[in-house]
């Protein structure tokens with residue numbers, strides 16, 4: 001069946017609502033507006049306002065309410081418009097959702113799912129464009145997902161809802177219109193493993209989310225150059241499936257990490273550190289990282305493009321580790 | 326009459342500027358999010374006309390009207406929309422993030438409610454430095470549901486901070502109607518429960534807005550503490566250029582269009598005010614807009630090598 005990333009997400013919500021009547025969706029403009037990225041369009045008509053709940057503009061209150069409802073037997077899906085706005089609810093996510101189970105000595109698991117948009121590329125400037133999923137991946141107690149394909153858009157929500165602990169799902173804004181074929185019987189996917197999206201032998205390109213497509217484009221460019229790149233999609237940013245990328249690096253002996261987050265103190269730093277800790281002697285070249293420039297993402301198109309990882313910069317980094325610059 | 330003319334000119338400038346922006350958006354010369362203020366011009370024109378140059382203004386992502394009324398040059402605002410280095414934020418902010426230090430315009434802010442705490446801090450500095458200034462802080466009725474609103478109103482009232490809170494109640498927060506956002510309908514009453522003077526104003530009547538802003542700023546300058554105005558208004562156009570407006574009836578929009586603040590002021594100014602005079606204002610404004618577009622089109626982009634400038638200050642500690 002032909003579908004889009006947006007429709008696959010919607011189908012996943014619909015499926016979860018039908019499977020389990022404890023599931024409900026809440027967030028700003030998810031109902032009568034149809035969702036700020038139209039993910040929930042039509043669901044209000046289908047499930048009614050009890051289960052597709054428009055909330056006031058109050059991120060801390062409704063994310064916290066999602067946590068409370070999860071503590072008390074429901075299975076909420078909370079939508080936050082973008083990761084930048086999730087900072088208004090960061091206290092609830094970190095100090096409550098991620099912490100209660102441990103702090104209560106194992107008594108209070110928090111089975112909430114929080115979805116949000118992330119990433120740049122649409123000239124929305126610095127307060128709408130950041131990639132802060134790496135910050136969330138820093139937090140023990142959370143599972144952090146980054147669906148980059150139609151299968152994952154369709155398949156990650158149900159296992160996330162089945163997880164007894166809080167799960168954050170990051171949807172890169174550039175992906176919503178991604179279209180392609182999805183199997184008619186597509187359903188839940190494994191959340192524990194990274195995926196090899198393109199096998200190769202010369203260099204391992206490790207990425208996720210909105211950067212996957214750019215990395216695959218770079219791999220095609222490299223192939224034309226005679227460099228056979230393997231592309232790994234992390235899929236789950238916490239807990240990291242290090243085995244998959246370490247196994248790959250042990251074969252290719254070279255690694256480039258591609259991450260739209262900033263470089264310093266980041267997820268890309270974590271991956272590079274894991275490689276250094278576990279596979280240093282397997283490397284034929286230092287690990288390289290292609291990240292966003294360390295600036296608030298600007299509005300002007302040429303500046304925004306210059307600030308973000310691009311196929312050309314990814315390919316250049318890969319050539320450098322393969323051929324030494 | 327001079328006062329009326331100034332208010333009319335300001336509203337026409339804002340209206341026509343934004344109409345041109347909508348066209349430029351359709352032709353892809355402006356990108357990103359574009360939130361138009363069409364219908365709400367009386368609020369910016371009326372309130373800002375009561376501010377002194379040394380007062381400060383804090384705005385939202387729907388900031389063109391506030392910036393233009395404040396005197397941020399139209400050329401610089403248009404260039405910003407084009408992402409050019411001559412823009413008032415060097416092209417880095419775009420429509421939602423207009424800034425101009427020389428006009429004490431502390432920015433369009435795209436985080437709903439994000440400007441309120443900053444306004445309190447600006448006012449705190451005015452107090453601590455003994456300056457009799459007012460900070461005008463604009464935000465929507467949707468923002469009144471955010472924690473910031475409640476925290477800041479309490480703080481400002483507690484410390485008697487000289488802030489004029491301007492709540493632009495246009496009845497919708499994106500697609501969420503007022504009644505779906507707020508359990509209690511009276512925003513002025515809610516604000517006054519924090520211990521500050523607050524009242525509602527017909528935000529489609531620029532003279533009423535101006536009169537209320539005058540009373541409020543006088544009281545604030547006299548040391549009476551913060552005030553809140555609930556300005557009842559309406560946006561004639563979509564929330565942003567992406568909004569298909571599924572959440573409201575066309576008839577409702579039409580009804581509000583009958584209250585167009587520009588038409589209403591012209592009505593008041595008749596019969597002395599003639600069509601020729603109105604035509605002259607339109608012509609003057611159209612020249613200004615053409616100039617802004619022409620200069621924005623030919624202006625330079627910021628060199629990519631400057632991308633990392635101003636992440637931190639260029640003066641060493």
Ligand SMILES: Cc1ncc(C[n+]2csc(CCOP(=O)(O)OP(=O)(O)O)c2C)c(N)n1
Nearest residue numbers: 085387435436437465466467468497498499
């Ligand atoms: C913290 C935060 N949450 C959500 C948004 C998305 N958003 C942008 S404008 C808006 C509606 C705000 O409504 P209101 O305060 O009434 O102002 P208006 O747009 O009507 O002028 C929303 C939900 C945001 N920018 N910031």
Ligand SMILES: [Mg+2]
Nearest residue numbers: 465466497498
């Ligand atoms: Mg509003």
